[in-house]
Structure formats: C-alpha cells, structure tokens
Amino acid sequence: MRARRTDPDRRDRIVDATVDLIAEVGVAGVSHRKIAARADVPLGSMTYHFTGMDExxxxxxxxxxxxxxxxxxxxxxxxxxxxxxxxxxxxxxxxxxxxxxxxxxxxxxxxxxxxxxxxxxxxxxxxxxxxxxxxxxxxxxxxxxxxxxxxxxxxxxxxxxxxxxxxxxxxxxxxxxxxxxxxxxxxxxxx
Missing domain, CATH: 1.10.357.10 (Tetracycline Repressor, domain 2)
Structure with missing residues (x-):
C-alpha cells in the first residue's frame, strides 16, 4: 500500500493565490486554472476544496x-x-x-x-x-x-x-x- 501524499497547506495556498491574482487581473480575470497554477496545486484541488468560484x-x-x-x-x-x-x-x-x-x-x-x-x-x-x-x-x-x-x-x-x-x-x-x-x-x- 502506498503512503498517501498530504499537503495540509494546500487550501490556504489556493486562497492566498486567489487574492494575489485578484490584485493582478481582477475578479473577472481569475479562473480555476490560473489559481491552481499560481498555488502550484493540481486543478482537481480546486473543486475538492471549494464548491465553486463564488465560495x-x-x-x-x-x-x-x-x-x-x-x-x-x-x-x-x-x-x-x-x-x-x-x-x-x-x-x-x-x-x-x-x-x-x-x-x-x-x-x-x-x-x-x-x-x-x-x-x-x-x-x-x-x-x-x-x-x-x-x-x-x-x-x-x-x-x-x-x-x-x-x-x-x-x-x-x-x-x-x-x-x-x-x-x-x-x-x-x-x-x-x-x-x-x-x-x-x-x-x-x-x-
């Protein structure tokens, strides 16, 4: 059995990356893809941690x-x-x-x-x-x-x-x- 990879700070990195991107491109310019790239997380983490962009x-x-x-x-x-x-x-x-x-x-x-x-x-x-x-x-x-x-x-x-x-x-x-x-x-x- 493989050990499960954990990343306890992932959710926080996503939120912090979102604030940084809002400052750069505005709310209209943010996307799940851009946030995931900025936070250095897999795209699937976005929907795992948040129900949607509004949340x-x-x-x-x-x-x-x-x-x-x-x-x-x-x-x-x-x-x-x-x-x-x-x-x-x-x-x-x-x-x-x-x-x-x-x-x-x-x-x-x-x-x-x-x-x-x-x-x-x-x-x-x-x-x-x-x-x-x-x-x-x-x-x-x-x-x-x-x-x-x-x-x-x-x-x-x-x-x-x-x-x-x-x-x-x-x-x-x-x-x-x-x-x-x-x-x-x-x-x-x-x-």
Whole structure:
C-alpha cells in the first residue's frame, strides 16, 4: 500500500493565490486554472476544496478583510491617547494609499464592487467597518467613528487615485477637524 501524499497547506495556498491574482487581473480575470497554477496545486484541488468560484472568492475576500482589519487594530491598538490615535489614523491613510501598496488597494476596490451588488460580500465589508469603528471607539466618541471611518476610506481612495496626491498635512488637518482636536501650538510642527 502506498503512503498517501498530504499537503495540509494546500487550501490556504489556493486562497492566498486567489487574492494575489485578484490584485493582478481582477475578479473577472481569475479562473480555476490560473489559481491552481499560481498555488502550484493540481486543478482537481480546486473543486475538492471549494464548491465553486463564488465560495473561493468569498473566502479570499474574507481573509483579505481580516488582514486589513488586523492591521488597523494593531495600529490603533498601539495608540495611548487621542493624539496618538489621530497620528495612527493619518499613518493608516497614507499606508493604505501609497502607490507601493497597489495590491491591497486593488483588492479593496474589487471587494467594494462585489459588495455593491451582492449582500454576501456586503457582509464582509460591514464586518470590516464595524471592527474599524470599534477600534476607533477605544479613543474617540462613538458618534464620530462613522464619520472618521468614512473619511479614512475617502482620503485613502483619493490619495491612491490622484496623480498628485496630497501630503500628510492635509490628512492630519482633516482628521483633526472630525475628531475635534486642535493642531500643535504655533511654531511646533506636527510629526
């Protein structure tokens, strides 16, 4: 009797490869064949692990949203006061919108497009937004968190797509206005 070959990480590799391909070719460009090749798995593994492309896409976007939410939580979780939370939010906007972060930007936009049409994907974005707001509420009045969460998304989108993106001072000013925190005293620059 031959020993059975096991590959316990195969399912995870398939999901990770799916996210990578979505970033490269969009949801419309992914296929079972392309994903299997990228994950270095037999094509039959696709139907063994997933009932279809929708299940695979849903899991890939769920994993992606978890990754982004965890990053947000780590950044805001390190803040010790409101001013540090403001700085963390500004850092996040610029991290999310830097042209070097193209992969996460594209995957986010692909998820938003699906969420606009399909309630199952909207549940992913709703959960992601709720986690963001809970983290913001650790430092800020809950009545502000929806506004600030929307501002984060909007600023990141505008910076990412603008050929001449605004600098950190614009982001810092906008966040401070929402939060109601004054800037540094005259003569003292913001970090």
């Amino acid at each position: 695979l896409l849903h899991e890939a976007f769920t994993r992606f949203a978890e990754h982004v939410a965890a990053s947000f939580e780590a950044r805001l979780g390190a803040a010790r006061d409101v001013e540090e939370a403001v700085e963390a939010v500004v850092d996040l906007v610029h991290e999310l919108s830097d042209h070097g972060n193209h992969r996460d930007q594209v995957v986010s936009y692909e998820l938003y497009t699906l969420a606009a049409r399909d309630p199952r994907y909207r549940a992913i974005t709703t959960g992601w937004m709720a986690r963001s707001r809970r983290e913001l509420e650790r430092h800020l009045d809950p009545s502000l968190t929806r506004q600030l969460d929307a501002l984060i998304e909007g600023l990141a989108l505008h910076r990412a797509l603008d050929e001449d993106p605004f600098d950190r001072s614009v982001t810092l000013d906008a966040v401070r206005k929402i939060v109601g925190v004054a800037g540094p005293p005259p003569g003292r620059a913001a970090r």
